Amino acid sequence: MISAEEKLQVENYLISKKLPLDILLEVKDHMISQIEDKMKDDENDFEEAFSKVESSWRDNFSLTKYWMFFGHEKIPRIAKNIMKSKFNIILRKSFLLGLLFFGLSFLLIPMSGDFESYKAYFVLSNSLFLLAPILLYVFNFKNISYFKKDSKYKGRIFYTLYQKNLTLLIVCFLGTSQIILKGGEGLFNIFVLKENVSMILIIGLCAYRLFIYTFAIFGVFSFFEHKKALKKIQFLN
Missing domain, CATH: 1.20.120 (Four Helix Bundle (Hemerythrin (Met), subunit A))
Incomplete structure (x- = not known):
């Protein structure tokens, strides 16, 4: 299990990606679960596990446009898909x-x-x-x-x-x-x-x-x- 401070670190990372809070909470749960799995299975510390999980999610956070509702404003790809x-x-x-x-x-x-x-x-x-x-x-x-x-x-x-x-x-x-x-x-x-x-x-x-x-x-x-x-x-x- 990761600590409350480490969970907050994940949350702040996702906030920096400009995800709406309802989507952020869903993604946060998935990321924390993956981090805990890597810490357990690969015997990584939190920083190593977080880095690997963040890398696997990187494409989902690449910025794109959803012209119908957001015009020229760029949003994370995962947010657009949802x-x-x-x-x-x-x-x-x-x-x-x-x-x-x-x-x-x-x-x-x-x-x-x-x-x-x-x-x-x-x-x-x-x-x-x-x-x-x-x-x-x-x-x-x-x-x-x-x-x-x-x-x-x-x-x-x-x-x-x-x-x-x-x-x-x-x-x-x-x-x-x-x-x-x-x-x-x-x-x-x-x-x-x-x-x-x-x-x-x-x-x-x-x-x-x-x-x-x-x-x-x-x-x-x-x-x-x-x-x-x-x-x-x-x-x-």
Whole structure:
């Protein structure tokens, strides 16, 4: 068994690699287990064993880009791989739910009868995307500092891999506000009043709405995953 001071040395090493804390704790357990195995099987002291394990993990900590969520910011390769795996699952769910909501809003265009009826539904249903981030932050106000995009563990690393995604809630809040202000008039005029517009405009309007719905839902999923991961981190610490 390695000492508490040696475990702290491993943790500080991983912090220097800019791993989010939830990923760091998983990697830390694996590294400590490997170090202890080498100390036992190869009769190495801690420094020798740590050096060998660190060398075997080096490629995982090489820096790369994950443009979709981190832009030009470089992150460790292992963090990117874990994020892609988890984010892809959430993105698929978010896209399907966004597509469902988008499809239902389309079905109600011919069913509404007139624009005022459609507008009432449109404003009410899209308001859910405004209420969601407000309610999430209100009900988690006591721990709001952990949900800020710049809140960091020991001032050095993010708490979870989902943390930066929470800004999507603000972005989509603003996007949904713009959609509500339009009142659904554009698509209603196109499909009911047969307003003559270019196909490019129709595709653009549809794509914009679907994008906002998808990433608003993705932001909500990320919020809950972030909150769930925070509980695990507090338990492990």
